[in-house]
Amino acid sequence: MADATTTSAPSPRSSSSLRSWLARRPLAKQQLLLLLGLAVIVGIFDVLNPGFLAADNISSILQDSTETILLAFAETLVIITGGIDISVGATLGLSGIIGSLVVVGLGQGGMMLGAFPSLVLGTLAALAVGVGVGLANGLMVTKARVTPFIATLAMLGVATGLTFVLTNGVDVSGLAPAVATWGNTVFLGILTFPILVTIILGVIVGLFLHGARFGRWTFAIGSNARAARGAGIPVQRHLIKIYVLAGLLSAVAGVLVVMRLGTGSPLEGANDELNAIASVVIGGASLFGGTGTIIGSLLGALIIGVIVNGLIVAGIQPYWQTVIIGMIIAVAVMMQERGRARD
């Protein structure tokens, strides 16, 4: 990742220097280990279930993981600042529902344009919900000095409640069939629209975080907020932006879920924050702030996605998923702590 390669030292020319190159780049080493772990897990499932690595199953794993990946991106931003956002799943749910309601409420629109205008408005409404939720979180954390955990816990309650108030707990149906078609059509072998959006957002957020002033400030605040303020960084304003961005990414995930399913379900997003936080932690970020990468969080989310999919394909009782994910989190964090102790 950009963070690991900015030093002006020459890049490795021979494999013999790979070890020392990695020693100087703990982040690259970490990501290589994650990649290795992912490969091992994929390998195990491929042995257990022949056909696991078929293009359609890879596409299905990626498609199902887009939600976790986007929420993990959102969570990465917040966790790097030393905060936490446990409302990302609820934001996903609320924005998806409001987007669906707007689309259904506006109906099919004019004959000429078809469903297109209402879909655009619905998407904008969903994104606006994400921005609003993020802004509220950011203001609570900065201006009202509520700790991030409590502020976003409150938001988790409010957003989840509103989702059920608006739907009475019933799915929002009546969306144009085109929605699900767009959301699930596979092109270029494994890509779908949600996967493409996730890739593009990953690249943008990654550049933002590792190549731009925005990211530099984010890491600085998470590493030492007092020194960051002393260096002239508008800490509060920046934190508000971070939470807004997290809300926005969650809302994008909400729109993509609706596209995937073809209906707005009030149950979507529930407990998703756990997988998002798990992805970020597996990806090497510290909950104390100051560290984390987009690539790491992506790999963390993929590991979770592969495990979930693999267990289903292998026909194992689904309740084992959380048990295994929980154990992986524990192992990942213990390995990090050992690495940190060696430092």
Add this chain to the structure above:
Amino acid sequence: MAVERLVAQGIVKRYGAATVLHGVGFTLHAGAVHGLVGHNGAGKSTLLKILAGAVAPEAGTILLDGSPVSFVSPSAAVAAGVACVFQELSLLENLTVTQNLFLAREIATAGVLDKTAMRTAARQHLSAYGLGLSGDEKVAGLPVAQRQMIEIIGALARNARVILLDEPTTALERAQIDRLVETLRRIAREQNVAIVIVDHKLDEIFAVCDHVTSLMDGRVVLDAPIAGLSRDALAESIIGQQEAARLHKQPGAGGSVPTATPSIARAIPKAEPILAVRGIGASRGLRDVTFDLASGEVLGLYGLAGSGRSRLLRTLYGLEPVDQGRMQLRGRPYRPHSPRAAMRAGVAFVSEERKANGFIPDFDAVRNCTLPILGRHAWAGVIRKQEAAQEAESVLQRLRVRGNIHAPLVRLSGGNQQKTLLAKAVLQRPAVLLLDEPTKGIDVGTKAEIHAFIRNLAAASGVAVLVVSTEEEELLAICDAVMIMQRGHCSGQRCPVDALDDIALRRLALDPAPGPASAPQADHAREGAL
């Protein structure tokens, strides 16, 4: 004579190569208040920490009521009857007064708290020392003076035989100080405890103490009953005339720090002030601070601990609020509400607390340096890393930062960290540079490099530099003139360093009336300009 409560003998303490206490001994009597005085860095705080069990001495014995003791921890000292009230008070803010008084020794039957008994006992203690509190108040809402009293009462309730107070009056106002002095005397007499008080203010020492011990560079230079001791003799022991005279006779000691371009740059500039401060004040800390700072000059700010030196710099950098007064920077009103605002106006600051709020530990030297100036090296928010790094590296090289500038800064030595922070400030191209203890905890060689750099910066780039330092040598080496700060006040009187030595500086800091050696220049003529 009262019984000898605590006898310390031959206490030695070293930090690395530096010996802070060279075999200090003194005796505390029951029922008496004992003053411990000495200048910045004389070793008072270390001695207090040793008595309180927070620091272990390399050598020496402590006898408490005749039996030798060796405290492995502060709690061991408390259990033995030695309680310490440090500058940072240690009460738990979210508990009530009663809960604090009975912390870890709650009255309980079979694990169930007897709240009534504790409340009654607490109320007795509180009223006995004139605190009009019921005991049910949360500590968080109480003023410092009352918290301090509660700590002292808590120590007495734990059967303390020795109570150590570290500068108990710094945060108090006049009337509160009088009340504290009176109460301390009463407690010593009635409870028959020995009280040790570290204090910088001579009138308070004379008001409260029975006996005084004065430390100078880790040695006892005066140990006498207060009766019959003259104010001058005590002041002299702190300022260290004889001691300093003895040191100056040794070749190579003192004044050996090299400086750049001494004669020309030392003249006080006649230029218009770039920063004009008029009567600024802030609650609990600053009152009526007035001074001018001109381009190209290095102005020192000297004062005792708690005099508000650092607070003033932090206020000028927008880290603390201003309640009264006016400031002008380059002729325009200046009132920064954040470091960002101060930076944009052209003010840079290097903090005394390097680790706490100076740098980003995970960032390397280059990234730390460029953090405030990314705007110059970014297009639409995207950083041009090479370009930013080149500018930072050129300044880091000029400051001769050694060690890997691409490793996390927390891994570099203190001297290199400090140079990096200086580079970070310089990269902002400030008009005014505020330095708080610029060479704290740094070796002599690096110190000299930093001094030369600061002098050169002022002379060559015309930066106006305001330096706070507790080291007289440092101020004399790098400053054109020095101002004195006392109890949050600074009049703006400048003493040119040519007319000063370390003794004169200490004398000025201790005594508001300027001594004959100082020849301060009043600088109030410009006041009408605002």
